[in-house]
Amino acid sequence: DAGITQSPRYKITETGRQVTLMCHQTWSHSYMFWYRQDLGHGLRLIYYSAAADITDKGEVPDGYVVSRSKTENFPLTLESATRSQTSVYFCASSPWSTEAFFGQGTRLTVV
């Protein structure tokens, strides 16, 4: 399917577990982003990537790890999940400086 796809759509995990959220785009966009959405905070940038093997921290990177070995994939890993990481996570991609296109979001609950 063309576009940007996140998986899973819903995830429940336990405190302390490692969990990986997947993001795949078919447009060969240079940029990819990970955001978390919490009530009252809008979308906060976790990490972003300007190209394969190039990643940079956003506003709230602590507790998260990313990698981008291929242009089309940008997984986000929570190394040891905490309850404060319960959120809706969005992946997005874009060409150079234009608008970003978003995935459907992943609702993550840490219990």
Place this chain on the structure above:
Amino acid sequence: AQTVTQSQPEMSVQEAETVTLSCTYDTSESDYYLFWYKQPPSRQMILVIRQEAYKQQNATENRFSVNFQKAAKSFSLKISDSQLGDAAMYFCAYRSAGYGNKLVFGAGTILRVKS
């Protein structure tokens, strides 16, 4: 660092009326892009309108238009002839035109449309 501020957590409008959502941003750059995104209850992020900072003319997309005031660093969204389907969360966003440019969002404004 660039910041985006949406000072209206929630707005209401009567169906068929006009409403304006406010957004201000802080940047020292001269070349950038501004966006308004809509997020309905489905959670999908939908681009509403885009404005390039080097263009003086305000962007328009059907019932949606912006008032871009570069000197004041203001970027408001006007929705004309409001419809029930316009009810959503609206986010203002900023993006530098340079390399390594992040896309930064405001906290959002919930728009309610009354029939």
